[in-house]
Amino acid sequence: MNKIIKTESEIKKMRISGKLASEVLEMIEKHVQPNISTEDINQICHKYIVQEKKAISACLGYHGFPKSICTSVNDVVCHGIPSKKKILKNGDIINIDITVIKDNYHGDTSKMFLIGETSILSQRLCKIAQDSLYLALKIIKPGIAAYKIGEIIQNYVEKNNFSVVKEYCGHGIGRCFHEPPHILHYKSKENNIILEKGMIFTIEPMINAGHAQVRSMKDGWTVKTKDRSLSAQYEHTILVTDYGCDILTWRKNEKINPQLFNKN
Ligand code: MF3
Ligand code: CO
Ligand code: CO
DSSP: TTTOOHHHHHHHHHHHHHHHHHHHHHHHHGGTTTTHHHHHHHHHHIIIIITOOOOSSSSGGGGOOOOEEEEEEEEEEEEOOOOOBBOOOOTTTEEEEEEEEEEEEEEEEEEEOOOOOOOOOHHHHHHHHHHHHHHHHHOOTTTTTTHHHHHHHHHHHHHOEEEEOOOOEEEEEESSEEEEEEEESSOOOOOOOOOOOTTTEEEOOOOEOOOOOEEEEETTSOOOEEEEOOOOOOBBEEEEEESSEEEEEETOOOOOSSSSOOOO
16 A cells, blocks of 8 residues: 555544644634734744643754744745744734644644734735635545646636745655655646545645745745745645545634535
């Protein structure tokens, strides 16, 4: 049996890890306000994961990452490091990316938070990023080629005059944080695997308001847009089912069903 297909007992554990990761995002919502530092957000999440949920933050120490979560503000595309010095202010947009380990299995999810009154551009960017993820979720089922995911995301984003970051992709997930397959967010023939029931992977498009190019900061982690335009990202961990997919990191207030029946 293909190694990237999860067993029933693994799927059970992945449901628990996914739910736990989504609960961190639900919990942190009320704290994500003007004047809080990203380090304070990090500490609240860390305590919740460790003390309340008896789980582990997968980010802390991952290839040397120094904090428990990623906090990516405005032109930061991904892997922003929480800091006492980074204070959220009215009009900011922030992605909070949570990855937990519970009973040896990972759950990985992220969403945007809009701070106070944000610009029309910020709101549109976040909405297009989330909708691009949702459009992709609505085509997942056994038998479709993985490149279809990238195709639908890229077409939708570019039709809306935004761009897709090419350097980072979705990934299989399970006992390891990042497992095969790679799930690209743009159309590429390299992504020619066929989805099968029992695969678990993330989809996590990073969408820029300007050009797609990114640059890495000297801290070795923070990735920003090269042209300093805003960037937004949403991420879910999903399970391919007989009929479509289950969103393992679904949040209670989301306007999409946790189980998707993808008929055509
Ligand atoms: N959570 C990110 C992802 O979606 C990875 C973060 S790695 C870290 O794959 F080390 F920066 F935490
Ligand atoms: Co991920
Ligand atoms: Co993530």
